[in-house]
Amino acid sequence: MTYVARRVAYLVPTWLGITLLAFVMAQFAPGDPAATLFAREHGRPGSTAEVERTRQQLGLDDPAPQRYVRSVADAVQGDLGTSYTSGRPVMTELLSRFPATLELALAGTLLAVLLGLPLGVLAALRRNTLVDHLTRGGSLIAASMPSFWVAYLLIILFSIKLHLLPSFGAGGLDHLILPALALALGEAGLVARLARASMLEVLGQDYMTTARAKGLPEWRTIGVHALRNAIAPVVTQVGLVFGYLLAYSAIVEVVFIWPGISRLAVEAISQRDYPVIQGFVIFAGTCYILVNLVVDLIYQRLDPRIDLTTAARPALS
Amino acid sequence: MRDRDVLEDVLALGDTALTRRQLVGRMGLGFGALSAAGFLAACGDEKKSTGQAKQGGTVTIGAEEDAYVLSGDGANVGQYPLNANIFEGLVRMDPNYGIVPALATSWSVRGDTWRFVLRRGVKMHNGQPFDAKSVVYSFDRIAEQGGGTPGFKKGGTKIVDPYTVDVTPSFPNLRLVEQIVHPENYIVAAGTDPVKQPTGTGPFRYGSYERQQQLVVNRHAGYWGTPARLDRIIFKFLPDNNARRLALEAGDVALILGVPSEGAANLEQKGFAVYVSPAGAYEAMYQNIGGKKGHTLLQDSDVRHAIEYAIDRDALVSGVFNGQAIAEQTMVPARLLADHASKVTGYTYDQAKAKQLLDTAGWTAGGDGTRTKGGKPLELELVSGFPSAAVHTGVPEFVQDQLKRVGIAVKIVKTADSAAYTARTKSLEGDLWLERGNQNDANPSFLPALLFSKKGLFGPGDYQTMFSPGGAFEPLINKALSAPDEEQVKQLVADGMHTLIDVEAIVVPLAGVPQIAASSDKLTGFVPQPSTLQVRYDRLALSA
Numbered sequence: 001m002t003y004v005a006r007r008v009a010y011l012v013p014t015w016l017g018i019t020l021l022a023f024v025m026a027q028f029a030p031g032d033p034a035a036t037l038f039a040r041e042h043g044r045p046g047s048t049a050e051v052e053r054t055r056q057q058l059g060l061d062d063p064a065p066q067r068y069v070r071s072v073a074d075a076v077q078g079d080l081g082t083s084y085t086s087g088r089p090v091m092t093e094l095l096s097r098f099p100a101t102l103e104l105a106l107a108g109t110l111l112a113v114l115l116g117l118p119l120g121v122l123a124a125l126r127r128n129t130l131v132d133h134l135t136r137g138g139s140l141i142a143a144s145m146p147s148f149w150v151a152y153l154l155i156i157l158f159s160i161k162l163h164l165l166p167s168f169g170a171g172g173l174d175h176l177i178l179p180a181l182a183l184a185l186g187e188a189g190l191v192a193r194l195a196r197a198s199m200l201e202v203l204g205q206d207y208m209t210t211a212r213a214k215g216l217p218e219w220r221t222i223g224v225h226a227l228r229n230a231i232a233p234v235v236t237q238v239g240l241v242f243g244y245l246l247a248y249s250a251i252v253e254v255v256f257i258w259p260g261i262s263r264l265a266v267e268a269i270s271q272r273d274y275p276v277i278q279g280f281v282i283f284a285g286t287c288y289i290l291v292n293l294v295v296d297l298i299y300q301r302l303d304p305r306i307d308l309t310t311a312a313r314p315a316l317s
Numbered sequence: 318m319r320d321r322d323v324l325e326d327v328l329a330l331g332d333t334a335l336t337r338r339q340l341v342g343r344m345g346l347g348f349g350a351l352s353a354a355g356f357l358a359a360c361g362d363e364k365k366s367t368g369q370a371k372q373g374g375t376v377t378i379g380a381e382e383d384a385y386v387l388s389g390d391g392a393n394v395g396q397y398p399l400n401a402n403i404f405e406g407l408v409r410m411d412p413n414y415g416i417v418p419a420l421a422t423s424w425s426v427r428g429d430t431w432r433f434v435l436r437r438g439v440k441m442h443n444g445q446p447f448d449a450k451s452v453v454y455s456f457d458r459i460a461e462q463g464g465g466t467p468g469f470k471k472g473g474t475k476i477v478d479p480y481t482v483d484v485t486p487s488f489p490n491l492r493l494v495e496q497i498v499h500p501e502n503y504i505v506a507a508g509t510d511p512v513k514q515p516t517g518t519g520p521f522r523y524g525s526y527e528r529q530q531q532l533v534v535n536r537h538a539g540y541w542g543t544p545a546r547l548d549r550i551i552f553k554f555l556p557d558n559n560a561r562r563l564a565l566e567a568g569d570v571a572l573i574l575g576v577p578s579e580g581a582a583n584l585e586q587k588g589f590a591v592y593v594s595p596a597g598a599y600e601a602m603y604q605n606i607g608g609k610k611g612h613t614l615l616q617d618s619d620v621r622h623a624i625e626y627a628i629d630r631d632a633l634v635s636g637v638f639n640g641q642a643i644a645e646q647t648m649v650p651a652r653l654l655a656d657h658a659s660k661v662t663g664y665t666y667d668q669a670k671a672k673q674l675l676d677t678a679g680w681t682a683g684g685d686g687t688r689t690k691g692g693k694p695l696e697l698e699l700v701s702g703f704p705s706a707a708v709h710t711g712v713p714e715f716v717q718d719q720l721k722r723v724g725i726a727v728k729i730v731k732t733a734d735s736a737a738y739t740a741r742t743k744s745l746e747g748d749l750w751l752e753r754g755n756q757n758d759a760n761p762s763f764l765p766a767l768l769f770s771k772k773g774l775f776g777p778g779d780y781q782t783m784f785s786p787g788g789a790f791e792p793l794i795n796k797a798l799s800a801p802d803e804e805q806v807k808q809l810v811a812d813g814m815h816t817l818i819d820v821e822a823i824v825v826p827l828a829g830v831p832q833i834a835a836s837s838d839k840l841t842g843f844v845p846q847p848s849t850l851q852v853r854y855d856r857l858a859l860s861a
Contacts, residue, residue, distance in 0.1 A: 031736025032743070039735070047776035050463060086528065087388025087512075152559055159567035167567040168553070168560060255560045257553065259530055267383070267529055267556075272736045 022281035081275030090279035101260035105245035111184035120195025143189030239295030247284035370858035379573035404503035404517030454507035495760035520855035545855035578641035596829030597847025619678035621822035627671040657811035688724035700747035702732030762797035
């Protein structure tokens with residue numbers, strides 16, 4: 001079996017695990033969806049009989065295993081159920097929101113790379129200088145700051161003090177900058193730290209000494225020999241960042257009322273809209289494992305030393 | 318019956334802006350006792366907006382979470398919980414919880430049947446005339462989903478003539494006219510789908526809606542009353558309190574709703590107009606006397622009364638609510654009970670008396686400060702989370718500290734939202750239950766009956782198991798539900814609250830809580846209401 005086929009085969013149990021996790025999490029979440037929906041629709045708590053009637057209407061009176069099997073069978077066919085609150089198919093809801101999430105995740109990832117990679121490389125090349133110390137300290141702070149706090153700081157600076165950018169909403173590049181930056185800063189810190197560590201490891205290799213001894217210009221030594229070899233673990237990290245931002249940008253989406261899937265999920269949680277919660281977990285989880293698959297395949301392209309014929313997961317030789 | 322002039326007077330309030338400082342000052346003078354006329358006059362004295370109002374323009378408002386229902390007969394875009402003034406009811410509620418005419422000009426009740434005489438010459442937004450058919454369609458739609466609080470039943474609303482309807486609910490309901498001020502009972506155009514095209518009679522017509530993003534409404538030029546001043550309002554759903562406030566500061570919205578008490582002073586310092594309504598909500602704890610699941614400590618009346626005396630409500634209002642609340646002890650807003658509110662005496666902060674009550678009950682001080690009796694510590698579980706733990710920020714810890722001083726240990730359990738809180742009530746696990754309730758209709762008996770009567774309003778449930786005192790309270794609240802006279806209802810409910818609070822000490826009223834909003838100086842005409850559901854946006858205008 002080829003590596004690609006094996007990796008794709010591994011997706012099946014992983015995906016089933018995600019569906020099971022999503023279902024179990026929804027079952028154990030505190031709160032009765034039937035009672036919540038009734039109260040929301042009527043502006044008052046329902047009596048026991050009214051709540052039970054709502055439960056039957058939602059199909060929640062069937063045994064849990066039966067509901068799980070039904071939900072997996074439907075999900076395989078792209079049917080993630082119907083939202084309790086909107087009455088629309090969950091897949092339709094998610095797909096209508098996904099472009100916004102994708103846009104934000106791409107912008108956040110791009111910014112994280114543009115900020116983190118040069119800083120990490122620079123810090124490695126200027127090891128133990130002020131630049132290195134500032135980069136390491138700054139990246140640690142950036143990675144430690146909660147994204148909602150970063151979001152508030154950015155709004156205060158760029159929207160309130162400087163009046164340069166809108167404080168919320170979606171619609172153009174000006175609306176994209178702040179939420180993307182709020183997501184990117186923490187991830188840029190991680191990218192910078194990894195790029196620095198990876199570069200330091202490469203810079204200590206014998207082939208770098210050989211390259212210099214051959215009289216290659218420094219830019220070529222760094223740009224071609226060092227960076228190319230150091231980039232593979234960074235790419236993995238960037239892939240994870242992208243997958244993470246696709247699935248977990250909830251706080252930033254709420255603060256900036258960005259119309260993405262994470263915001264949809266947050267609202268669904270507060271309303272106990274189980275089909276949407278489960279659908280989001282399955283959808284986001286699927287995106288995440290697909291991104292990982294793509295990263296793994298790119299990995300080998302970047303570093304041909306990786307043996308894909310036997311290893312379950314590629315590793316640097 | 319009241320006439321149309323009263324409604325016009327209420328609407329005209331929009332020309333004035335009542336700021337937080339001015340209103341708090343009035344509260345100190347006994348705001349709860351002001352009559353409707355007094356309130357109107359008081360508002361008339363307030364400073365005018367900084368600029369002249371101009372006609373037209375678009376305003377963006379930062380609203381709270383989008384909680385509209387989009388499917389089925391319960392669909393309520395533009396109605397509830399954000400009333401965007403697309404729809405109107407047969408009647409509406411003034412700031413003193415009085416009923417004033419809206420789409421009905423008069424009403425009366427005979428036996429179990431209410432008769433409404435409808436306003437003539439009113440057109441729905443789609444050009445269809447507003448008449449008895451509109452009312453039948455709207456109330457039947459509610460009947461399809463269970464009848465709502467008023468108990469509408471299919472076929473219970475009958476056309477007498479094109480401008481007269483008779484409404485017979487599924488149970489004898491003499492509180493119906495006080496209940497239909499709630500936007501869930503507003504009138505929708507016959508035959509229309511409220512999801513696709515919300516169509517009412519209000520001063521604004523539906524423009525567009527993007528779920529969890531925004532609702533746009535446009536001025537309805539053919540409005541039967543005074544047309545709105547603004548051409549368009551964009552309601553942006555900003556569920557995060559800080560994001561909402563920052564959007565106002567950035568100038569991206571002109572008005573924000575749902576300002577937390579801790580943010581009001583800061584906004585005022587920055588030059589924003591802060592509007593504080595009279596108290597329309599309450600912060601209170603309910604003491605579990607049901608004795609289920611081992612939670613038996615509060616079955617002791619002395620312990621319950623000790624808790625009432627042990628809490629310094631003035632300190633709570635100034636320290637936790639930053640002065641943006643009133644230390645009133647009626648639970649149901651005092652202004653709703655009018656003069657009868659004085660029947661509820663409440664408690665004066667007296668920790669010595671609290672300790673004395675606990676001593677009398679046999680609870681002796683232990684080594685770690687917590688009292689014990691027969692080796693059992695006086696430890697209570699306080700559950701906080703309705704409608705969310707966030708709205709009670711600081712209150713559970715304040716109560717914990719106050720009760721610790723008299724030897725009662727409190728363990729705080731916070732549930733994230735109302736769904737988790739409701740699940741907790743089903744488990745009956747807890748001694749003290751902290752809630753923020755809103756009075757959203759003009760029926761004083763609704764909340765006491767819903768929460769504390771033995772049979773409940775919609776059948777017995779967990780609240781009845783934990784909090785119903787029975788005894789003297791039960792006949793009072795039952796009589797209040799069926800009394801024909803408004804004044805008598807208020808008197809009966811006040812007597813009931815006296816029983817719940819002063820006699821049985823089941824309710825621990827902590828504060829009356831106002832609704833707070835804030836705007837930039839570019840906006841004029843906002844009038845806060847005790848119930849946010851009654852806020853009118855038709856008098857809003859941009860400053861010239």
